[in-house]
Amino acid sequence: MGQIKVTKTDIKDLVIIEPTVHGDDRGYFMETYNQNDMKEAGIDVEFVQDNQSMSTKGVLRGLHYQKQFPQAKLVRVIKGEVFDVAVDLRKDSETYGGWFGIRLSEENKKQFYVPAGFAHGFLVLSDEAEFCYKVTDFYHPGDEGGIAWNDPDLGIEWPGVTGEYKGNASADGYAMEDGTSLKLSDKDELMKGFKDTFKF
Numbered sequence: 001m002g003q004i005k006v007t008k009t010d011i012k013d014l015v016i017i018e019p020t021v022h023g024d025d026r027g028y029f030m031e032t033y034n035q036n037d038m039k040e041a042g043i044d045v046e047f048v049q050d051n052q053s054m055s056t057k058g059v060l061r062g063l064h065y066q067k068q069f070p071q072a073k074l075v076r077v078i079k080g081e082v083f084d085v086a087v088d089l090r091k092d093s094e095t096y097g098g099w100f101g102i103r104l105s106e107e108n109k110k111q112f113y114v115p116a117g118f119a120h121g122f123l124v125l126s127d128e129a130e131f132c133y134k135v136t137d138f139y140h141p142g143d144e145g146g147i148a149w150n151d152p153d154l155g156i157e158w159p160g161v162t163g164e165y166k167g168n169a170s171a172d173g174y175a176m177e178d179g180t181s182l183k184l185s186d187k188d189e190l191m192k193g194f195k196d197t198f199k200f
Helices: 035-040
Strands: 004-008 015-019 022-024 027-029 049-056 060-066 073-079 081-088 099-105 111-114 118-124 128-135 144-146
Touching: 060 081, 073 081, 073 099, 073 118, 081 111, 081 128, 099 111, 118 128
Parallel strands: none
Antiparallel strands: 004 015, 015 111, 022 027, 049 128, 060 118, 060 144, 073 111, 073 128, 081 099, 081 118
């Protein structure tokens, strides 16, 4: 191995991956994915698709999950910076309902491995961000579910976000430190909380 550094989080199987960056005065080179290194790190999955999105500051996407066809994801940022979050939805997990967040940026070049069975979302912290992720299953229409990003039962600490929870997922009244309003999709603003989504 040696080409990647793998750091465990407080949630089992959720890990941070840092590639080895070879740089000089001409620029840099790094391997963004190596199947052998991943297997040696205990991540033995088959990725079938690469996705890329661009979002502007204040855009919050999530928290999304797949109902019948769960995907593992390997996510990274190639431009700008985001705060990336995963929520453990594995009912047999000791950390069921727990979350972990990490800043991903073009500078730190960190990657975040999110196993199947998690909800995932991110908030754009820079003026723009380009977000790339590998997934282990193809898109299945109608299979996506979601959880309210601001659910107080989850208590996710989105950096620099101010506002008061009004009992729903609407971004109305929320803003970032510089006054940038949060921007969510119409669908994400209708998401219910964790306990309402997964009846206890």
